[in-house]
Amino acid sequence: MAHIDYYMITLSPFCYLAGDGLEKIAAKHGATITYKPVNLFQVFAATGGVAPADRHPARQAYRLQELARVAKHNGLPINLKPAHFPTNPAPSCFALIAAQNAGGGDIGGLSHAFMRACWAEEKDVAQDDVVRACLEENGFDPALADSGLLSGAETFERNTEEAIQKGVFGAPMYVVGDQMFWGQDRLSYLDDYLSEQS
Template sequence: MAHIDYYFATISPFTYLAGEGLEAIAEKHGASVTYKPLDIMALFARTGGVPPKDRHPNRIAYRGQELARAAKKAGMDMNMQPAHFPTNMAPSSYAIIAAQNAGGGDMGKLVHSVLTGCWAEEKNVADEDVIRDCLAGAGFDAALADSGLLAGAETYARNLEDAVEAGVFGAPFYVLDDGTLFWGHDKLEDLDLHLSGKL
C-alpha cells in the first residue's frame, strides 16, 4: 500500500484549491496519508523561495490571475484579498497535528475547513474559536485546540525539517514513499496516474 506525506500550509491558497482531491485519490488507491502542516514562509527561506509580498510586481500580478482562473475552474469561492491573510499558521497547524494524533475524525475535512475559512469565509484561522469550530465540524473534539501545544510545536518544527530533507519547496506538496514528488494542486491528476501505474 502506498503512503503519501502531505506537506501544506494552512494559509496557502493553492492548498485551498486542492480541496479534498488528495483524500479521494488516497481512498481510490488504498493509500495512507500523513498530514504535515508547516511554516511555508520558513520553507521559502530555506529553499530559495520568496514570500508573495516580496515578489516582483509581475509575479504578484500573474499569481492573482492564476488563482482566479484556478478557483473558477474548480468552481470554488475565493476571496483574492482575504481579511486575515497572512495570519499565524501555528495555532491551526498545532490543532491539525493534535487531531491526527487523536484520530476519530475526518482529516481531509478538517484541513479543508481551515483553508476555506481563510480563503472563502473571511475567518481568522489563527483564532481559537474558528479552530474549535473546524475541529468539531470534522468530527474531532474541539478541546484539541487547547491540548498538545508542546507536541504540536515540536512536530510543526520537525515537519519543516522533514520537508527540506524530502525535497519540498512549496505547498501543497505530495511525497510518496517511493520518493516520487508532486508539487501543486494541479498535479493531483498526475499523482492519481502515478498510483495507477500509468505515469
Template sequence: MPHIDYYFSTISPFSYLAGTRMEEIAGKHGVSVTYKPYDLMAAFPRTGGTPPAERFEGRLVYRLQLLARTAKKLGMPINLKPAHFPTNAAPSSYAIIAAQSAGGGDMAALTHGILRACWAEEKDIAQDDVIRDCLSAAGFDPSLADSGLLAGAETYATNLEDAVSHGVFGSPFYITDGDERFWGQDSLEDLDLHLSGKL
C-alpha cells in the same frame, strides 16, 4: 500499504484549491496519508523561495489571475485578498497535528475546513474559536485546540526540517513512499496516474 506524506501550509491558497481531491485519490488507491503542516514562510529562504510580499510585481499579478482562474474552473469560492492573510499558521497547524494523533474525525474535512475558513469565509484561522469550530465540524473534540500545544509545536518544527530535507519547497506538496514528488494542486492528476501505475 502505499503512503503519501502531505506537506502544506494552512494559509496556502493553492492547498485550499486542492480541496479534498488528494484524499479521494488516496482512497481510490488504498493509500494512507500523513498530514504534515509546516512553516512555509520559514522554508522559503532555505529552499530558494520568496514570500509573496517580496515578489516581483508581475509575479503577484499573475498569482492573483491564476488563483481566480483556477477557482472558477473548479467551481470554488475564493477571496483573492482575504481579510486575515497572512496570519499565524501555527495554531491551526497544531490543531491538525493534535487531531491526527487523537483520531476519531475526518482529517480531510478538518484540513479543508481550515483552508476554506481563510480563503472563502473571511475568518482568522489563528483564532481559537475558528479552530474549535473547524475541529467540531470535522468530528473532532474542539478542546484539541488547547491540548497538546507543546507536542504540536515540536511536530510543526520537525515537519519543517523534514520538508527541507525531503526537497519540499511549496504547498501543497505530496511525496509517495517511492519518493515521487508532486508540487501544486495542478499535479494531482499526475499523482493519480502515478498511483495507477500509468505514470
C-alpha cells in the same frame, strides 16, 4: 499499500484549491495520507523561495489571476484578498497535528475547513474560536486546540526540518517514496503514478 506524505500549510490558497482531490485519489488507490503542516516561510528561506508579499509585482499580479482561474475551474469560492491573510498559521497547524494524532474525526475535512475559513469565509484561523469550531465540525474534540499545543509545535518543527531535508520547496507537495508532486495541478500525475504502482 501506498502512503502519501502531504506537506502543506493551512494558509495556502493552492492547498485550498486542491479541494478534496487528494483524499479522492487516496481512497481510489487505498492509499494512506499523513498531513504534515510546515512553516512554509522557513521552507522558502531554505530552498530559495520568496514569500508572496516579497515577490515582484508582475509575479504577484499573475498569482492573483491564477488563483481566480483555478478557483473558477474547480468550482470553489475564493476571496483573492482575504481579510485575514497573512495571519499566524500556528494555531490551526498545531490543531491539525493534534487532531491527526487523536484520530476519530475527518482529518481531510478539518484541513479543508481551515483553508476555506481563510480563503472563502473571511475568518481568522489564528483565532481560538475559529480553530475550535473547525475541530468540532469535523468530529474532533475542540479542546485539542489547547491540549495539542506542545506536541503540535514540536511536530510542526520536525515536519519543517524533514521537508527541507527531502527537498520540499512549496505547498501543496505530495510525496510518495522518492516521487514528489508539487501543486494542486499535479494531482492527476499523482493519480497516474499510483495507478502504475498497483
